[in-house]
Every structure is written in structure tokens, then in C-alpha cells.
Amino acid sequence: MSAGKTRNEIIKAADQLIYLNGYEHTSFATIANVVKISRGNFYYHFKTKDQILNAVIEQRKTNTRSMIRQWEQQHTKPAERIKCYIKIILQNWPKIKQHGCPVGTLCNEMTKLSHPSQKQARGIFTIFRKWLRDQFRLLGHEEQADQLAMHVLSWSQGVATMASTFKAQQFAENEVDQMCRWLDELTTGKSI
Amino acid sequence: MSAGKTRNEIIKAADQLIYLNGYEHTSFATIANVVKISRGNFYYHFKTKDQILNAVIEQRKTNTRSMIRQWEQQHTKPAERIKCYIKIILQNWPKIKQHGCPVGTLCNEMTKLSHPSQKQARGIFTIFRKWLRDQFRLLGHEEQADQLAMHVLSWSQGVATMASTFKAQQFAENEVDQMCRWLDELTTGKSI
């Protein structure tokens, strides 16, 4: 029954390594070394590299849902919840500075490799997208809800890319402020 | 003297392949096959893979400067010039849909690999950044010029990432429209 434990450790290590160095750059051997396990044992749990990737994506989805649940518990106002998402980039700044947004960079790599798991990776974004859409609906923006959700996702992605490229924390802070103010104006009923 | 010709063909092919499949996924052999050249000949022109990358980046910088020069010749109004940049994503949509923004995805990969050429790749963005900054200065936004330039770069990057991830052309068009309207408001003297 310790199989599940080993499996989880593999997924956890793979998750980290894929975030730090990218999927293609992450090898069987590297993961096995981190988990301190033989490559043979590794193969017992995952037959192919893509299977690990899918397991990692599934775990990221689970973590994402869990994080969203926390936001919902911490704040009842939709606008405050959305700001939680907006501010992730500042909370995780040290890591984002060096390795970018975990979701965005993975999707970029999947797109570039025309990888079969492209759709699954996109699914992480979809969780955020649907949730943001729901929050905007609660704010009374029925029709534009999805468009606004995509706008927030897109805005954050751009900031993550440019801030990590230029290692520009100040820029990230400025943009987060702008996003919050934009959201406030949206809440008080002005046009976008 | 045909050495320069072969060298240019190598750079051209490498440029394409790196854009399509990413730097790490692009091998010596693949490039050599495309150029129809032996790997030995390849080594005569470029000793290491990083040398090819740097040559590709340099060419992209040259192409970037050339593109900017065209914009300056086509439009005298800074706002119209900036719109040229904003609209690239729609002009190159078929390719961006499948492979993302050439600059952004390369910088992302360099960041992820902690690659020595990270700074050089960032230089392509810097060309756009400085040029956009100059255009905003011409529009009378002296102090905020650089911040506005980064804002435009960031906005475009986000749209490119999300649009390519979700293969969403409609979203890209919407965002480009928003960016143009935002720019118009900025031009007519309203606040950002």
C-alpha cells in the first residue's frame, strides 16, 4: 500500500522539475534521482513519460480547485475573490521571476511541441476561466462574463511573461495595482 | 565566398525550426536535414548549438528593426505606428495560433532553462520596448512612456498566450480592438 506514497512522491518531484526546467528538459533519470528511486521502480508506476505528465497535470488541477476553494472561504465578495487570483503573481514572485507562470509556461511548451496533452494542460486554465466567469456573473456582468474572465487571465499572463523576462518586480506591482483598480471601476458600474 | 550563403541558410532554417518546435527540441541533425547539408559542414560554420541560437537572435533583432522602420515609413502618427505593433498578432494569427509569439515563447524557454542567452533573447523585446517608449513620448507621455510601453508589450503577450492556448481568434480580435480603443483614449488625453 506504500505504492501510492511512492507514486505521489514521483508526481510531486515531477511537478517541481517540470515547473523549474520544463517538461522536455525533465528526464526519467532526474526525477528518479530526486525521489531516490531506481529507474526500474519508476517504470513500475509510469509506463511512459506522457503518463507522468498527465498525472502532474491532474494534480495541478486538484491543487487549483483546492486553492480556489480557499479563496471562496476567505472572501464572500466576488471582487475580492478575483483579486486573490490577480495577486498570485506577487505572492509567488520569487518563483515566477525565475520560472514564469506554471500554467502559462506549460501550455506554451505543449503548444510548441504540438503535444497530445495540450488539451489537458489547457484544462488548468479552464478551471480558472470558468471560476472567474462565475465571479463576474455574480458581479452582474452576465453577457460579458466569459470575456472578462479571459481578459483577466490574459492580463495576468502578459504580466507574468514580461515581468519574468525582465525580472521586473516593480512593473508587476504596477500592473497588479492597475488590474485591481480596473476591477473596482467595473464593480462600481463604469464601462470597461 | 558561398560560405556566407550557407551560413545564412542555416540561420534561416534554425530560425524557423526554433520558432516552430522550440530551441531545445531543435537539433543539429534536423537543421542540417532542412538545409540539405552534412553535419560536418554544419560544424564548420557553428561550433556549438548556442552559437546558432545567438546568430538566430541577432537575425531576429535585425528583422525587428527592419519591421519597425517600415512602420515608421508607413505612418507618421505615433498612435498609428503603435497600432501596427498591436495588430501583428492578427496578421500572423495562423502561425501564432500554432506556435505562439516568436519572441515571448523564446524568452519563456530561455528563462525556464536558465540559458546564458536569456539576456540576448530579452534584447528583442527591448527593441520593441524602447521604440514604443519613443512613440509614447511623441504622444506627450514623457514620464509614463516606459510604463506604457511595457503595458502594451505585456498586453500583447497575454493575448498571444491565451489566444494560442485556446485557439481563440475571436478573443484575439476583441482584445486588439480594446487595445486600439485604449490607445485612442490615451491619445485624446484621458487617463489610463
Place this chain on the structure above:
DNA sequence: CTAATTATAGGTCAATCGTCCTAATGCGAG
């Protein structure tokens, strides 16, 4: 306790990676 199942270790495989080398060309200057 024993048998069966689960889990781990470690070796092997062909393919590919970046790199390097030498031999054979092409070609222009004298």
C-alpha cells in the same frame, strides 16, 4: 508458515543528442 502478489533494483536496448575529427572536394591566386 507459505504462497502469491506487490514493489523495487539495476542492467540493457536502440535511438538521438552535441561535439569533434579527418579525408575529400571546390576554387581562386600565382
Place this chain on the structure above:
DNA sequence: CTCGCATTAGGACGATTGACCTATAATTAG
């Protein structure tokens, strides 16, 4: 024409890749 340099071809290298296999150790079931 010939000498010498520039260019090309193609093989070989050690290392690493994802994948696979078998033998052993650990655990569980009866």
C-alpha cells in the same frame, strides 16, 4: 596548371534519452 586555402562530407565519440526486461526483496493473503 598547380599550390593553398576555404568549404564540404561523413564517420565516430561518449553521454543521455525513453523504454523495456528480468531478478530480487518486501508485503500481504490464506
